[in-house]
C-alpha cells in the first residue's frame with residue numbers, strides 16, 4: 001500500500017482527538033500531544049473528556065483521573081496571535097527573564113504557562129482560594145478541577161448570588177491574601193472568579209505579577225475598580241479607592 005508523504009498525512013492522533021472534542025484552532029500540535037501522552041502514560045489522568053472553555057490563548061479541558069476524580073487541563077496554544085499584548089505583564093517581573101524568550105513565540109508560550117503555574121503555587125500556598133496546582137510541563141498546566149460531580153462550576157458573571165455582600169467580603173479577603181503573598185492578579189473580574197458553594201475561586205493566573213513589577217499598583221487599582229463595579233450593581237457598598245488603599 002502506498003504511504004502518504006509525511007506532509008500530507010494528518011499529524012499523529014490529532015484528527016480523531018480534534019473531531020471527538022470539537023476543537024477549533026491548533027491546540028493539538030505534535031509537541032502538545034507528546035506532553036498529553038506522557039501524562040496519560042504516567043497515569044496522571046486517564047482521559048481528556050471535553051473542552052470546558054476555548055479562549056484565544058488557551059483551552060481548558062476536563063480530564064478524568066482514576067477513582068472518579070477530575071482534573072483541569074489548561075493548554076496554552078502555540079498558535080496564537082495575541083501574545084504581544086501580554087508582554088506588559090511579564091516584562092518587569094523579576095521572577096521571569098523575558099529576554100531569553102523574546103525571539104521565539106513557542107518559548108514565550110511555555111514561559112506564560114510556567115508563569116500561570118508559579119502564580120498558582122504562590123497563591124495556593126498563601127491560602128488564596130485557587131485551584132490547587134498539580135503539574136506543569138511545557139505549555140500544559142494541570143490543576144484541581146473546580147466542579148461539582150464532574151460539572152464545572154459557573155463563573156461569577158453567570159450566577160445569581162444569594163448574599164452578594166458576603167461574597168464580596170470573601171473576594172476582598174482573598175485579594176488581601178494575594179497582596180500579602182506579594183502578588184497582584186491583574187485581570188480580576190467576574191469572568192475570572194468561579195463560584196463554588198457560594199464562595200469565590202480565583203482562576204486565570206498567567207498575567208498575575210509580583211508586587212515588584214513596576215506597574216503592580218496600577219494593576220491592583222484596576223482589579224479594585226472591576227470588583228467594585230460588579231458588586232455595586234448588586235447593591236453592595238464599595239469604594240474602589242478605599243479598597244485599593246486598604247490593600248496596598
Ligand SMILES: Nc1ncnc2c1ncn2[C@@H]1O[C@H](COP(=O)(O)OP(=O)(O)O)[C@@H](O)[C@H]1O
Pocket residue numbers: 052053054055056057058059060072074131143144145146147152153155191192203204205
Ligand atoms: N480549574 C478549573 N476548574 C474548572 N473550570 C475551569 C478551571 N480553570 C478554568 N476553568 C474554566 O475555563 C475557562 C477559561 O479559563 P481561564 O483560566 O480563565 O482561561 P482564559 O480566560 O485565558 O481562556 C474559565 O472561564 C472556566 O470556565
Ligand SMILES: [Mg+2]
Pocket residue numbers: 191192204
Ligand atoms: Mg479567563
